[in-house]
Amino acid sequence: MTLTIQTITPASFAPFGAVIAWTPELEESGRGFHVVMRSEAPTGWRLAVSKVTARSLDHLAYHPDTAEMFAPAEGCAVLLVAPLGDLDESAITAFCLDRAVSVAAGVWHGLVALTEQATVVIAENLDVQGVSESLSRPIGAELA
Numbered sequence: 001m002t003l004t005i006q007t008i009t010p011a012s013f014a015p016f017g018a019v020i021a022w023t024p025e026l027e028e029s030g031r032g033f034h035v036v037m038r039s040e041a042p043t044g045w046r047l048a049v050s051k052v053t054a055r056s057l058d059h060l061a062y063h064p065d066t067a068e069m070f071a072p073a074e075g076c077a078v079l080l081v082a083p084l085g086d087l088d089e090s091a092i093t094a095f096c097l098d099r100a101v102s103v104a105a106g107v108w109h110g111l112v113a114l115t116e117q118a119t120v121v122i123a124e125n126l127d128v129q130g131v132s133e134s135l136s137r138p139i140g141a142e143l144a
Contacts, residue, residue: 003094003141005078005114008101016081016093016107020069020100037069037102037123044126052077052111052118056140060087060108061132066125070111071100075118078141082108087133094141108133112141 006012010019018036026034039045052075060082070079077097082088084106092108095101097120103109111120 001089001137001139003080003092003139005094005096005141005143008095008097008099013095013101015083016109017067017102017104020071020102037067039066039125046124046126048122048124049073050111050120050122052113052120053116054112056138057110057112057135058138059132059134060092060110061130062106062108063124063128063130064106065129067105068103068109068128069100069121069123070097070103071121071123072097073119073121075113075115077118077120078112078114079103080110080112080139080141087135089135089139092139114141114143 008019013019020036057080060080079095079097080092081095081103082092087108
């Protein structure tokens with residue numbers, strides 16, 4: 001199955017998490033620094049770099065206890081997401097990862113590359129629990 005790639009906007013991505021961006025509301029505060037994600041638990045955190053080369057995925061995963069930040073670094077990656085709850089393959093949406101986003105805890109997700117290789121920066125809690133589920137068939141994405 002091949003999904004059409006959507007554009008990330010605050011509204012289109014809201015069911016899955018949040019866009020990390022400078023907003024008019026932040027601008028109105030008059031301050032130049034704002035925390036947009038935080039963990040209340042003192043678990044520590046980590047930054048990772050992921051090399052993405054797959055053109056399709058045979059599984060998606062989620063983290064039940066933590067949000068996760070994905071930011072593009074090089075190349076072009078596509079973020080596949082599905083809503084909280086049981087994995088519904090018909091609800092998987094593909095987004096061009098052209099800006100940083102926070103994927104909410106419990107949201108199914110995975111990455112594929114449109115270019116030969118893409119590099120994605122990931123920020124997450126130091127201790128991450130993950131759940132993975134196989135898809136009924138591989139899923140990829142293409143530009144419309």
